[in-house]
Amino acid sequence: MKKLSIYFLAAAIMMAGCKKTYDDTIGGQTPDQRVSAAMAAYQNKLTQSTYGWIMIETTTGTAFNQGVSQDGPVASFAYYMQFTDSNKVTMFSDFDTSMAAVPKTSDFRVKSLQRPALIFDTYSYLHVPCDPDPNVSKSPFGFGYGWGTDFEFSFADNIDAAKLGDTIHLTGNLNSAGAVLVKATKDQHDAYYAGALKANIINWGKILNYFKRVTGGTTVFEMTPGLGGAKSVDINWLDGTGNVQSANSSLYFTATSVNLVTPLSIGNQVVSSFNNLVWNAGTSVLTANINGTTAATIAGNIAPLKNDITAPKAWWNKAVNIGEYWVSTSNFHVNGVDDAFKVSSLANYAGFSIFWPEFGVSGGINYDLVSPILAVNGQATIAFGAAYRPPNFTAGGTVIFPFLGTLGTVPAAAVATYTSLRQKIAEPAGFYLILKEDKLTYDMVNVADAKSWIQWQWVF
């Protein structure tokens, strides 16, 4: 009898254990139905903004390719986008002036990956900064890397698609670049189609001096090019005790403003954007409204706000102390033109030039050498260069390089480039040396008009 009751007990447990009372739906919908509904809701959100969206994408400073990462400057890019039901997106980009004025249409789709994803699935302006070809992306990260931007994003707000507001956050799937989509207004839409973005980029580039002095109310500060090229800026100002304070930020352009990704605080003044840019060709002054309100002027200046008079010597000694040299990959920027002397067009150019202090001795003079490096039989080679006497470090914190002579034989095709380079460095007024925010890179800016500069990178 005892055995019997055990069997009945076992049977009862089995019956209870197999009783199915749960429902495999939520709100009457299967997971597939809910995923499909969510994807449709995300897509609707994008397509139903009448005047489109402004997207601002900011990188982390790291770019990935095949699991290998490269570090470089943080950069921001801004786009205007209009999404349609037929999976098309039309956009403008602040990458350069051509993309700022001509809209381009490409494709997008919303897809359920591990998270809901927004994929720009054919080539658009958004893909340009992540193109692995450095000739396209203009990226300083090297061969095979863009700027570390993305074109495949996950929706990052962690809320229902239906509850998304006028701001949508995205995170890139490959490089983790952050992006934010903000619903555009009619005025913004009209400004983009009227070419205001291109006008802003052009106006911003009108001042050719390295040092740009901003005066807004009682606030004065200086802007110089940052390490991320034209899309980044270093900012210096004097604190109450007269010491230089510095900050840096990447920049992006919209049809209505030039914006700092990292807003700047000077005293009581916060600076996050410059609106209503107007260039006055007569006075060479750019007028703007800081944050859209405070009237300000931006003017070129030929001298820094406060020169670090120890910088030239520190720069020179750093290489001399270990018998090494400084490297420039961008060469001379003159009057608004990058690589103005066309060093990168030299036959067999190896991708960089050097400044090598105390390179050798000639006639008892320990000379410094400036040379574009050429690849000869696969070897980086100093084929020719300009030699200078030991530099003259002035009390004012500048450095002058007296020309000594030419090392090696300059090929006929390289004479024009070489002569320009040789003469530029021998400018009698000399150069300022400006230490950049990474504390490893110096910009060498000419004293005469501050419209020529070259960046020296430390690679040791």
Place this chain on the structure above:
Amino acid sequence: MKVASIIKFCCTMFAVVVLASCVKDDFTPLTTAPPGLGGDTWAQDDIDKFILDSLTVPFNVAVNYRWLPGQLDFPSDITPPDKDLVVPLLKGLLAVAYNPYTQQTGSTAFLRHYLPKTLELAGSAEYLPNGAIFLGQAEGGTAMLLYQVNQYSRLKKDSNNFKQMMHTMHHEFGHILNQNVLYPVSFKTISTGYTGNWYNISDAQARQMGFITSYAQAAPDEDFVEMVSSMLTGGPNGPSGGYDEYEQLLTQAGSTTSSGYQTIKAKEAVVVDYFQRVWNIDFYALRAKCRFAFVNYLQ
């Protein structure tokens, strides 16, 4: 009741109860297909129609031009193609790479059978950490990856790019053919000195060593298909500095008595023999058709 029959009864009851209790009658019927089942969907446009009419129906080939990282090399910094270039590129591909085969074999049947069933397009190349770049890949006879679509142009002055792409196409199709029927094993013994560091050798140096391009030096498989593609479309870094015809490339190998020249010629003989015996294709006639198509296509 005997104990044994009670146990039997209980076992029967137990079985009935177990079976009955597991019947489920509250399944929610599947009315919505799982998202993504059968591939991604989007609003079809002219490009999709062109692909269907010109490639999928006649050649049984699907073209993935929209971003599908899993079909390329993941995770790499590769960009998708510009949609404005997809149809022009495919037209070029049909005119210069597919039509000569169709004309030579008399029908689309040959390509329909052997062409890989998917063509994956990417806008940029794939950059490898060692500094080399991928321009194309053949995936086990089922897929062909074609990179650098965004460089496409049919202008004569840009013909190097187009020739390089077609070189890549013939290269990859060569792989597909010899993945179906291997080339004679004797081919592998014509040259020695295959190396993974092929990218340190210039094309001109490789020719003197008996390889038609430097990449041919990577492995016998690559050597064979580089011979195929160089004979059909020419090869890079020839005497002109750009893409040149096969005969001109040979001048870089050395005199007609040099070992470089003779090695390449020996490989040529194997290629021609392979196409004749295995595929019943007169390779020289095919080459003439490829060249004619090229000359007519460039603007």
